[in-house]
Amino acid sequence: GDSVTQMEGPVTLSEEAFLTINCTYTATGYPSLFWYVQYPGEGLQLLLKATKADDKGSNKGFEATYRKETTSFHLEKGSVQVSDSAVYFCALGLYSSASKIIFGSGTRLSIRP
Amino acid sequence: EAGVAQSPRYKIIEKRQSVAFWCNPISGHATLYWYQQILGQGPKLLIQFQNNGVVDDSQLPKDRFSAERLKGVDSTLKIQPAKLEDSAVYLCASSSTRAGNTIYFGEGSWLTVV
Numbered sequence: 001g002d003s004v005t006q007m008e009g010p011v012t013l014s015e016e017a018f019l020t021i022n023c024t025y026t027a028t029g030y031p032s033l034f035w036y037v038q039y040p041g042e043g044l045q046l047l048l049k050a051t052k053a054d055d056k057g058s059n060k061g062f063e064a065t066y067r068k069e070t071t072s073f074h075l076e077k078g079s080v081q082v083s084d085s086a087v088y089f090c091a092l093g094l095y096s097s098a099s100k101i102i103f104g105s106g107t108r109l110s111i112r113p
Numbered sequence: 114e115a116g117v118a119q120s121p122r123y124k125i126i127e128k129r130q131s132v133a134f135w136c137n138p139i140s141g142h143a144t145l146y147w148y149q150q151i152l153g154q155g156p157k158l159l160i161q162f163q164n165n166g167v168v169d170d171s172q173l174p175k176d177r178f179s180a181e182r183l184k185g186v187d188s189t190l191k192i193q194p195a196k197l198e199d200s201a202v203y204l205c206a207s208s209s210t211r212a213g214n215t216i217y218f219g220e221g222s223w224l225t226v227v
Contacts, residue, residue, distance in 0.1 A: 004155075032214070036218075042220060043204065043218050043219055043220035043221045044156070044204065044206075044218040045218070046215060046216075046217070049215065089155055089156070091155075093214065093216070095214055099144055099208045099210075099214040099216060100158070100161065100168075100169065101146075101158075101216050102158075103155035103156045103157075104155050105154055105155045106153075106154070106155050
């Protein structure tokens with residue numbers, strides 16, 4: 001079935017370090033791919049998305065490229081900040097008669113000053 | 114544009130009691146979702162509505178959970194009777210084909226069953 005697998009956390013980095021959070025997916029058809037972020041005590045927010053192969057989504061310094069050949073959508077940021085500490089969810093969206101989104105289990109990121 | 118509204122934000126109940134959560138989606142969004150997010154896990158879809166019809170409720174524990182969207186706008190999710198393992202955040206979300214099918218989430222209703 002359709003599913004998303006992302007690297008387990010927690011991930012702890014120092015400020016200004018390079019970040020990669022791996023995400024791979026299994027899906028029939030041609031899904032859209034998303035990264036959502038959840039800050040402590042808040043709801044899910046859409047961070048970025050890509051709707052077709054080779055698209056790059058970007059927002060707030062984060063980037064992810066839709067790689068159909070490796071079924072991956074890894075999240076990257078060149079220089080993380082303390083304010084990036086949150087839980088990050090990779091997700092895939094399926095669209096037939098209506099939208100449906102399936103989430104990975106989440107990766108907790110902690111940034112040390 | 115107003116986002117997805119949910120209430121209450123926080124609820125503590127004893128096991129075997131009942132609870133109801135309310136959601137008002139973004140105006141004009143035909144699709145409404147209820148997700149359950151247990152601490153440390155990703156959100157799991159409980160039920161999906163398209164207007165006032167159910168699209169997918171395959172993961173809804175129907176012996177204790179129910180949901181309705183009678184007029185195709187706001188929705189209510191009920192749990193009766195609650196169990197300890199129902200402690201979670203209940204997320205409501207909505208989407209529209211006119212808005213590119215992006216799914217927007219509310220802030221969630223945090224349920225603790227003691």
